[in-house]
Amino acid sequence: MNNHKQVINWGNYQKEIADNNYYYARSCIRQNFFPGSEKTFLKILRQELGKNVFDDPNHTSCTGIGYHSDIVPFETTQTVVARQFSLVNEAGFDNMAISCVTSFGLYNEVLEIWKEFPETEAKARENLKKATGRDFQIPKNIAHTSDIIYKFRDEIWAKKKYSLTNKETGKPLRIVDHIGCHYAKVFPEKGVGGAEFPKVLSGMVQSWGGETVDYPERRHCCGFGFRQYLVKANRGYSVSNTKKKLESMAPFKPDLIVANCPGCSMFIDKWQYVLSETERKTYGQNDLGIPVLTYEELAGLVLGYNPWDLGLQMHQIDCEPLLDKMGFDYKPEDKYKGINGEYIGEPIKFDSLYTCV
Amino acid sequence: MVNILVNLSSLIVCTLVFNEIEKCNMNTQKTIVTIGAGIAGVESSVALSKLGYRVILVEKDKNIGGKINNYYHLFPNNRPAVDIKNYIDEQCRIHDLTIYKNTEIEKIQKKGERFSVTTSNDDILKADALLVATGFEYFNGQQKEEYGYKIYDNVITSVDLEEKLKSGKPITTVQGKEPKRIAFVHCVGSRDEKSGNHYCSRLCCVTGVKQAMELNNRFPNSLSYCFYIDLRMYSMEYESLYRSAQEKYGIQFIRGKVSEVSENKEGSLQIKAEDTLTGRPLKMEVDLVVLLVGMVPGSGTEKLKSVSALEANKHGFLQSADWQLHKNSSSQPGIFLTGTCNGPMSIDETMEHARSAALEVHSYLQNHSEK
C-alpha cells in the first residue's frame, strides 16, 4: 500500500510508450474472434508508419487465461512470462507491444509481484533455467498495442481516407469507448489518463473526427471474467453486466462501440445477439445492434482499408450500416469471399434475428 | 501640614503611575509580527495590542478577514458571517493596528532573541515574537476524479454553494432548472488515503447539514440527501441541528461513501453508493451534487514552512509544542500559532484559539524581558 502524499494529476498523466522497435506479443484467442485485427496492426505499423515490429513464431500464450481460470498455477505462469521476456531479449528488442489486455495486465501483475517479492523473481529465473536453459532480462518498456496506436493517432490521421463523421448529416459519429478492466483499473499508472477517465481510446476517437460518448455505466465491467463465462451456468452473470452497459448507453444513441480488449469486444458484440433472442431487445437505432470494433479495425477504416480484409464479416453485429453512414466505398458482394475470391460460407439466418441487416 | 500630605500622596500616585507607564513602555517596546490578517490573526493581535504591545500584521490578500469574507450564514445559530467581519474591522479601527496588505513573507531570520522578517516589499521588520496566522485552503475537488468536479457541470463544492447562497442570485442547475434532488457527499478529500489526507476535517459534516437546510429553505419542494461515512456532529449544538434537519427539513441521511458520479443525457447526475445499513448497492439520480471538501494547510502555511524551520505535523498543519498544555506554541521558540494553520477549527474555536495564542505570546515575552 502506498503512503505517499503526492497525488497524481490524472488529467495530464502520460505514460511512457516506446516509439519504435517492438516485439509483438500476440493474443492467443483474439485471432479467432477478430481475425483481421492483428494483421491490420502489423500493416499499419510497418507500412503506414515505417516501424520495426518483430513477429516471433516462437512465443506462446502468456497463460493469462489459464491463470485466471485456476487451471495454470501462478508459478507456471511466471515462468512462461519469464520465457517470453527471454525471447524478447534473444530477438534483440527492449520494447514489447502486447496485443491482449489480459496479457498486458498479467505482465504488469507479474512485474509488480517480482518487485515486491524478489524471491518469486529468483524462483522464476531458476525454473526457467531448469526447464529451458534460458536467462532473461525485464524489457525496458511494455506497452499495449492500443497505447501505440494512440501514440501515433495524429500520424494515422494524416493519412486518412475517411474521417469518423456521418456523411449525411456532417456530424461526428457518436462513439462509445470501452476500456478493458485489466488495462487501467488494476494499475492506474499503466494506463493513459489513469483509471477514471482513460484517454487511450477516446483520444483516438477525438483525433479521428469522432465524438466520445460518456454515459453513466461507462466504467462498468463488461462481465468478461474467465471464471464467469467459462462455465455455462455462470454466463447469466456475464451477460447481465453487458446488458447493464447497453441499457445505459442506448439513450445516447451511439453509432459504434470501440474496445481495446479482445474479450470485451467479443462480449459486447455477441451478447447483443443473445439479448435480442432472449429478451427481444436491441440497443442500436432502427432495431439493429450497435457495431463493435477493435481499435485496429477503427484505424483501418480511417485509413480506408477494405473492410473484409479487416475481418468485419466475422462480427456478430453487421457493420454495413456503419460503413454506409461513413460513406465508405466498399463492395458488399465481397463479404463472404475469401482471399482467393472463393465463397467461405456464411452464418445461418434465424427467423427473428434483430441484429442482422 | 495639609500641603505636606497632599505632596506626599501626589508623590505616591505619581510613582504608581510612573511604574505603570514604565511597564507599558516596556510592553510597547516589544513588537510582534502577525503573519496573516484573517480572524485569528486579527483577534490575537487585538488582544496583544490591549496588553500594550506593538503589533504589525502582514496580509497577502488585498482585504483582511480571510475566509470569513466568503461565508453566508454561520452554524449553529444561522448568524450572518458579516457580523464577524464587521467585528474584526471595528477592532482593527479601534486599536489602530498596522496592517500591510498585498504583502507576503520572503524570509525569516533570528539573531539572538529577535526576529528579522523580510517582506515581499523588501521591508525588514524586527520582532520579538512571531504569530503565525496563515490559515487554510479547501481541498481541490478536482483531485477526486470519480466525482466529476469541473467535468460534469452540476457537480459543485460546498465552497461554490456558499458563494451562490451569499450572492443572492438564483441557484439553478446549469440547464436552468430548479434543483429537486440534491446530494451532499461527505468526506471529500478527508479520511481518504487516495487524496493523501487521513484526518477528519471536523467541520464539513455540520457544514453539509447547514447547507442542506439552507437549500431546503430556498427550495421547499426539494429533497436533500447526505451521503456520509460517520456523522461528526460534535459539540452541544450540532446534534440538535442533525435532529432538526431530519425532523423539520426532511433531509435524508444515507450511510455509504459515494463511489462515482456520472452524467445522464439531460445533465442530471447518477450517484452510486452502498446503502450500508441495508447492505445493498444504491443508485440515485439527482440534479445537483455538492462535494463537502475538507480543510488542508493553506498556501501561506506551505510558504512559511519553506522559509522558516517551523515543523509540520504528519498532516501538513503546523505542529504544536504540546497538545494539552501549549497548543499555541510552535516547534520554534518565539513563534506562535493561531487559528487554522494549526488544524481545522470552526469560527468560535478559532476565536478561543486566537485569544489563547495572545496569552502565550505575552507570557513568553514577559519571561524574556525579566532575564
Added chain:
Amino acid sequence: MNKFGFTTQESRTIDYGQFDERLLGYVQRHEPSFFICMSCGACTATCSAGNLIDFNIRRLSLLIRRGEILHLSNEIDKCMLCGKCTLVCPRGINTRNVIMLIKKGISEIKQLQN
C-alpha cells in the same frame, strides 16, 4: 426460446428512481417522529423476536424509507409487539406505533389494489 442455458439476472441495486412512497407516506403522516430515526440499531439489539429469528426492525424501517416494500407483510408479522424497542430508542420514536402503522398501511394498500 431459451436455447442458451442461462438468463440475465435482476439487479439488486436499490434504484431510488423507482421509489414506492405509499407506505412511507402513510406511516409518516400518522407518526411524525419516524422522521428522526438515525438507524442506530438499539431497537434491533433489544428486539425479542429479532434475537431468535431473522427479523431486523432497523433494516425494515430503512427499507421503507427507500421505497422497498415488497414482501414486507410477511416480515412485519414477525414482530411480537412487546414494546421493548420503544423503551430503548434514544430519539424517542414511538416504534411500536410505527410497526402498527406499517401493518395497517400494508392492508390499506392491498385493499386499494383489490
